[in-house]
Amino acid sequence: MKNKKKTALITGASQGIGKAIALKFLNKGIRVIGTSTTQNGVNKINKYLKNNGFGLILDLKNTNSISEKIKEIYKKVYFIDILINNAGIKSDKLLIYMNNKEWEDIIKVNLTSIFYISKEIIRSMIKKKEGRIITISSMIGYTGNKGQVNYSTSKAGLIGFHKSLALELASKNITVNIVAPGLIKTNFIKDLNIFQYKKYLSNIPMKRLGTAEEIANVVMFLSSEKSSYITGQTLHVNGGMYMS
Numbered sequence: 001m002k003n004k005k006k007t008a009l010i011t012g013a014s015q016g017i018g019k020a021i022a023l024k025f026l027n028k029g030i031r032v033i034g035t036s037t038t039q040n041g042v043n044k045i046n047k048y049l050k051n052n053g054f055g056l057i058l059d060l061k062n063t064n065s066i067s068e069k070i071k072e073i074y075k076k077v078y079f080i081d082i083l084i085n086n087a088g089i090k091s092d093k094l095l096i097y098m099n100n101k102e103w104e105d106i107i108k109v110n111l112t113s114i115f116y117i118s119k120e121i122i123r124s125m126i127k128k129k130e131g132r133i134i135t136i137s138s139m140i141g142y143t144g145n146k147g148q149v150n151y152s153t154s155k156a157g158l159i160g161f162h163k164s165l166a167l168e169l170a171s172k173n174i175t176v177n178i179v180a181p182g183l184i185k186t187n188f189i190k191d192l193n194i195f196q197y198k199k200y201l202s203n204i205p206m207k208r209l210g211t212a213e214e215i216a217n218v219v220m221f222l223s224s225e226k227s228s229y230i231t232g233q234t235l236h237v238n239g240g241m242y243m244s
C-alpha cells in the first residue's frame, strides 16, 4: 500500500458525515483509512473502501491507545496527507443532572483526542512541509445550547486549538481548519423527538436539514489545492441558521 497515492485518515467513518467524506475521497482517487469503535463498523468501512484503504478500530475515549494506533497505520502507509477529525458524540442533559462521566467522555472524544491524534500526525507533515487538518465541529460550539454544556464546550474548545495550531503550522504549508455543521440528517440526531425537530426546523432559514454530502463537499474543498491560502478558519454549513 506504500505508493504515491494521497492518504486521508478519517475518524468515525462507519456512517454519517465520516462515511460521506470517505466516499468523496475515494471518488478523487484518495486512499482512506477509516476508524470505528467496533469490528462491525470496521467491516462496513472495508466493504465500501473495496481495498482503497482500510478500516481500523479506534475508540477515542481511550486516549492512551491513540499513539499505538497511529503507529499501526504508519506501518502500512508512508504518509497521512489529510487528517479529518470527524468522530464525535453527545450526551445531552441539563448541567444540574449531568454526571462527571457524561462531562468527561464528551470532552475526551470531541476535544482531547484531537490533541493526541494531531500531535502524532503533524510530525511527518512538518517534515514533508505539506498537509491538511480538518475537524468537524458544530454550530453549537459557537451558539451554545440548553442541555449541551458538555458538547458545546468540547466544540468551542476546538476553536482555540485550531487557531493556535494553524499559526504554528502556517509556515510549514499545513492548513488547519474547522467545518461547523448545523443540523444534518444522520443517526446523530435520531433521538430528537418530533417537537424538538420541528422547533429546530423553524429556526433554519432554508427550512430543511443539511445532508452529510453537503458537509463532505466543504471538506473536499478544504482538502484540495483550491483552499491553499485558507487556515485557522471555520466554515459554517447550516442553511443560514447561524451567521458568524
Ligand SMILES: NC(=O)c1ccc[n+]([C@@H]2O[C@H](COP(=O)([O-])OP(=O)(O)OC[C@H]3O[C@@H](n4cnc5c(N)ncnc54)[C@H](OP(=O)(O)O)[C@@H]3O)[C@@H](O)[C@H]2O)c1
Binding pocket: 011, 012, 013, 014, 015, 016, 017, 018, 035, 036, 037, 038, 041, 058, 059, 060, 061, 086, 087, 088, 089, 109, 136, 137, 138, 139, 180, 181, 182, 183, 184, 185, 186, 187, 188, 189
Ligand atoms: N449530524 C448533525 O446534526 C451534526 C451537527 C453538528 C456537528 N456534527 C458533528 O459531525 C461529526 C459526525 O457526526 P455524524 O452526524 O456523522 O454522527 P454519527 O452518524 O453518529 O457518526 C459518528 C461517528 O463517530 C464514531 N464514534 C462514536 N464514538 C466514538 C468514539 N468513542 N471513538 C471513536 N469514534 C467514535 C462512530 O463510530 P462507530 O459508531 O462505528 O463506532 C461514527 O462513525 C461529529 O463530530 C458531530 O459532533 C453533527
